Amino acid sequence: MNIAVCIKQVPDIPTIRMDRERMTVIREGVESVINPLDGVALEAALGLRDTWGGNVTVLSMGPPQSEEALREALARGADQAVLLTSPAFAGADTLSTSHVLATAIARLNPCPDLVLCGRQTIDSDTGHVGPQIAEELDFPQVCGVHEIHVETDALVVKQVSDGFLNTLRVSMPALLTVSQGLSVPRHIPLGDLERAFSDRKVIRWGLEDLGLQAEEVGLMGSATRVWRLYTPPPRRRGEILSGPPHRLVEHLITMLEAMGILDEEDANG
Amino acid sequence: MKKMQTDRNYEGIWIFGDYRNYFQNRVTLQLISKGKELAQALKTEVTVLVLGNRIHQYAMEYVAHGADVVMVVDHPRLKDYHVETYTLLVAKMVESFRPEIFLAGATAFGREFFPRLAKRLRTGLSADCVSLEIDSESGLLVQTTPAFGGDLLAEIVTPDHRPQMATVHPGVFEERVHDPLAVGRIVYPELEIEADERVQLMRTRPEQVRKVNLEDAPVVFAGGRGLGSMERFQVLFDLAELLGGEVGATRPAILSGWVEDTRLLGQTGKSVKPRLLVTAGTSGALQYTSGIQGAEAIVAINRDPHAPIFKIADLGLVGDAHAILGLLLEKLRKRL
Helix, strand or coil: CCEEEECCEEECCCCCEEECCCCEEECCCCCEEECHHHHHHHHHHHHHHHHHCCCEEEEEECCHHHHHHHHHHHHHCCCEEEEECCHHHCCCCHHHHHHHHHHHHHHCCCCCCEEEEECCCCCCCCCCHHHHHHHHHCCCEEEEEEEEEEECCEEEEEEEECCEEEEEEEECCEEEEECCCCCCCCCCCCHHHHHHCCCCCCEEECCCCCCCCHHHCCCCCCCCEEEEEECCCCCCCCEEEECCHHHHHHHHHHHHHHCCCCCCCCCCC | CCCCCCCCCCCCEEEECCCCCCCCCCHHHHHHHHHHHHHHHHCCCEEEEEEECCCHHHHHHHHHCCCCEEEEEECHHHCCCCHHHHHHHHHHHHHHHCCCEEEEECCHHHHHHHHHHHHHCCCCEEEEECEEEECCCCCCEEEEEEEHHHCEEEEEECCCCCCEEEEECCCCCCCCCCCCCCCCEEECCCCCCCCCCCEEEEEEEECCCCCCCHHHCCEEEEECHHHCCHHHHHHHHHHHHHCCCEEEECHHHHHCCCCCHHHEECCCCECCCCCEEEEECCCCCHHHHCCCCCCCEEEEEECCCCCHHHHHCCEEEECCHHHHHHHHHHHHHHHC
């Protein structure tokens, strides 16, 4: 089974800062990691490959430094890594991001039987890119999968969705986005450590390599525009107190009494 | 003032009617109410699109809650919600009826179905909006969503593509009062029902988890990674039990594995409206605070006097959350 995994490099903490003038993320001084759920997708892909054979290709669209995330994926055991990078890709919304990723996946040889993504990223959190890649590739999709079983030409997967536990059968090729809790048991062969230091290179594909025009990618290929970014106004400004814990707790208890959440203590109390 | 530039080839506001768990899942009703406001600004109508089998009762409900039109596609093959089949049918309907705006609740299904539909229609989609309004100059739908990890709000527009699509966070708009005398049109469009059989639902059952009823809890104790450990997080459960409340958490606390993800508060979790919310060890990222702003009173506990959480607190306590909450528990136990 040949599997493509889409990953995104994200800041380590969900409290990144913005350059308001340029409306871009300030990346300096922030550690970057593979988006956690994309890491879960990668582990699942490696587990499926180890059981069923085939190979795992990891793809990421992003600035040149996203290569670090792809190197980490190679070190974890991926067979091939492709960085999709071009100045023209900047400013992309999910419509144009999914276009670049789907175009790249369609160019893989052999064509993957399965595409895996994390259900959402910790930075932008839309969850759109997976389903939109599936749509462009004309693959069926299931989102938020926490179990995958392989049958001939099909997968049986489980998903928790709006309070229901669904068991679905999906024919391949297919795209799945994965949720926390998905694990595919995996033997980590000793060779993996050696692989990490091998000289396998990250493949780079730009605009021309993908046969794309600048108008269909990045900001130009996006349907949405960010009109304004702002810090929300404070809802209210209450009292802020500091001091020894017992004083603070007294204040809190007085407030609970005033709200009627606690009965007022009787005089003897 | 410039003239409104709404595209008259596309007209009307559509809402995807999600009737599953009707008595808990109110987001469709909230969207109808918001849609009516938007429709007033655009001088147009609100249409709810509902697909399923034997769903006439829901059409009546949507009219009673303010829909001008309910478009019903009723067929045995549409009994279960199905992303590919729904995309196939709804894309065709959008292409023939041309709504200017199309909204869905940011439920798990909405967030799986709408991206695929938007892609097929080659239009823009914003995720999990917390506010929607019509810009009076351009007539565009301004879609506000927390951005970049949650410190900021972004106003997103879809200038040149139609329909303008958005998923909306449940709980941010108020539904209208049920009006049994409301008048609306219920229409059954002629449509060839095709089904995409590449994904088949084999089994479905209600998820069996301990019911967490955060939305209705009068008191909520919420914690973040600042509490330091799973053991220290437990004090929130003790406090909630004493005061008849529930426990919520930020995403970092859940990612740390301290508490199950059904307790997530904020943009991708639950929005709560308790009388009192005590939030401890949470810095105050907008993705989180968007879910707690509806609380009548917010008490924040944080070691850092400059933490953004204090900006939305009615009472801020600067200090060690572990010490303060431990002492509070001790005092309450003596009293109750």
